Amino acid sequence: MRIATFNCNSIRVRLPAILAWLEKYSPDLLALQETKVRDKDFPRDEIAAGGWHVVYCGEKSYNGVAIIGKREPDEFSFGLEDDDGGSNTRLVRVKIGGLTVVNTYIPHGRALDSEMFDFKLAWFGRLRAYFGKRFAGGGNDLVWVGDLNVARLPMDVYDSKAVWPHVCHCREVIDAFDAVVGWGFEDVFRRHIREAGAYTFWDYRQRGALERNRGWRIDHILAAGPIAGRSVGCRVDIEPRRAERPSDHTFVFADFA
DNA sequence: ATGGTGGACAATCCA
Numbered sequence: 001m002r003i004a005t006f007n008c009n010s011i012r013v014r015l016p017a018i019l020a021w022l023e024k025y026s027p028d029l030l031a032l033q034e035t036k037v038r039d040k041d042f043p044r045d046e047i048a049a050g051g052w053h054v055v056y057c058g059e060k061s062y063n064g065v066a067i068i069g070k071r072e073p074d075e076f077s078f079g080l081e082d083d084d085g086g087s088n089t090r091l092v093r094v095k096i097g098g099l100t101v102v103n104t105y106i107p108h109g110r111a112l113d114s115e116m117f118d119f120k121l122a123w124f125g126r127l128r129a130y131f132g133k134r135f136a137g138g139g140n141d142l143v144w145v146g147d148l149n150v151a152r153l154p155m156d157v158y159d160s161k162a163v164w165p166h167v168c169h170c171r172e173v174i175d176a177f178d179a180v181v182g183w184g185f186e187d188v189f190r191r192h193i194r195e196a197g198a199y200t201f202w203d204y205r206q207r208g209a210l211e212r213n214r215g216w217r218i219d220h221i222l223a224a225g226p227i228a229g230r231s232v233g234c235r236v237d238i239e240p241r242r243a244e245r246p247s248d249h250t251f252v253f254a255d256f257a
Numbered sequence: 258a259t260g261g262t263g264g265a266c267a268a269t270c271c272a
Contacts, residue, residue: 009272010263205272
């Protein structure tokens with residue numbers, strides 16, 4: 001069982017890269033963030049032509065999530081369910097057999113003194129409540145992936161001291177993230193990749209960020225329940241980041257026995 | 258301290 005995540009930063013621009021990646025790595029599920037497209041314009045047919053199933057919820061220009069899979073999900077839903085659909089383009093859940101995958105695009109937060117930052121912190125709290133309510137008791141296979149916009153450890157960013165405090169790397173955000181993780185998740189990435197320098201995002205605006213590996217690990221794969229003990233590996237595929245029109249993020253995936 | 262690049266979309270907003 002292979003589960004992958006990718007902030008594609010426009011699915012219409014990155015569709016060829018995504019289709020090629022699906023062919024090469026054959027994941028059971030690929031979670032996408034920042035599809036940046038209305039549902040009526042989502043390239044569903046092109047994805048289905050390759051034999052893939054896909055569920056998606058997007059909006060014009062911003063946000064948007066999707067999950068592509070080999071099998072059609074038994075169940076799926078969008079949003080945190082504590083609003084009137086405002087979070088639908090940031091969270092998608094699929095259930096396939098006994099496995100649930102939740103894919104989130106956590107708000108970036110913009111600036112420490114902005115309302116968007118308060119919104120981000122609150123979003124983690126709402127997500128904690130979502131897991132607590134929807135998966136009460138735990139014990140089931142649950143995988144949480146996505147662009148979580150948090151670098152938790154100093155080793156999760158190229159220069160912790162230089163960027164601290166940042167909306168993705170500061171005490172409040174790390175604590176908010178930890179509160180969700182504390183519900184019962186294991187960091188699958190860190191279980192397998194212990195060396196420093198493994199990142200998933202390199203800022204477009206920083207010159208030579210990729211060449212100097214000035215990156216961040218903000219795209220995550222976590223697991224709860226029995227499946228957490230069945231993870232056998234995790235990888236970052238940096239090759240798409242060297243393509244002609246790369247996203248600022250790259251593909252991350254984990255394998256489960 | 259500022260601005261850098263990229264995407265969507267048509268003047269800026271967002272990351």
